[in-house]
Amino acid sequence: MSTCQKLADMIGGVVVQATPVCVIMRLRDIDATILGRRTRSPLALPFMLSFEDNGLNLGESVVRQKEINPLMSALRKRGITVTAVHNHWLFDKPRLMYMHWENVTLDPVEFTRVSFEAAKEASLF
Template sequence: MSWENKKSLCQDQEFARILGGQGSLDENGVCLVQKFRTIRFKILGRPTRSPLVTPQFFTFEDLDSKGRALNLGETVLLQEEVNPLLTELRKRDIKVTAVHNHWLFEEPRAMYMHFESVEPPLDFARKVREAFRVLKG
């Protein structure tokens, strides 16, 4: 797919709208949607609203002639959300590639999940939106 088609798919904000975030296209042709969860975390006993703690990021790039792209995602989770989300993503043929922590001494426990697929970006966005229904907010 041409640069103009990628640009249009990202800049029309449909990918972002489905995911509930704000989209942008970088100089390398990567469409990024970012949003942030409203979970109240403390690190080292101090409340934090840092976007480093509460991110949800989604990207797509390299659309092929069939409209499929490499789609990537990352989200912060509460510990009890890990297994339900992992199950929902797998049901939708989205590969979970990592589950890990970023911080020490945080409360509640913040876990981060990475996932990926190769498919049309809007299909990926819809599947992720459906899977995220298991999250608490």
Template sequence: MPNNTCQEFARILGSTIIMSSESSCVVSRMRDIAVTILGRTSTSPLTLAAMFSYESPDDQGRTLNLGETVILPREVNPFIDVLRDNGIIITALHNHWLFERLRLMYIHFEVIDNPLSFARNVAEAFEILNFRITENTLE
């Protein structure tokens, strides 16, 4: 049974709980991006998932909070701006796949903070992302 903090963490992030213990939680949500890899449609979590976790609480209830999400190149700078404004550290931005259409990037981020504060800050950044994306929605 997931703990109450994990349930609230997942709710704030619009995510599904993957794993929960007394002091840790992993959640995931999918983006709806029409993408192909090697000419084949992909809806795999390896392609379109966003994942978030918290673990290792300290005496003040602050945890190690981690996140990763698929992101389109045009979304990168606005997304990073919101994360940074909220004190979240960007640790990586890179691709995972070759020969994909639309171009997908993956961004990783981290912070020591209260897990629900982290969830609210990330949810704010996610507000700028369009979750249903096709080639027709691109400028």
């Protein structure tokens, strides 16, 4: 089993891409619509992490407005830098926001562990 697959298994997700960058994803279970149409798109409902050979770890998740502060606090207390919170879509219900975070000091296993712990603490999963 590849390292990328092991990381995906840690979050109950799937490998989106293994090379040249490992990207893993688990979809959030949010009953959401865009333009009045139900969506299950990974563009709308992702919890994603990526890992590069140079040690760059990146994360992104869809968050409901009430989840923003809990997730940001949970990531920050674990030493993770939150870099952005913004929307992607117009006419979405509920209002979907997206949080991005980054780190270069943790190995991929630890970044996955703390990112997913923070998500669980903030009740994303």
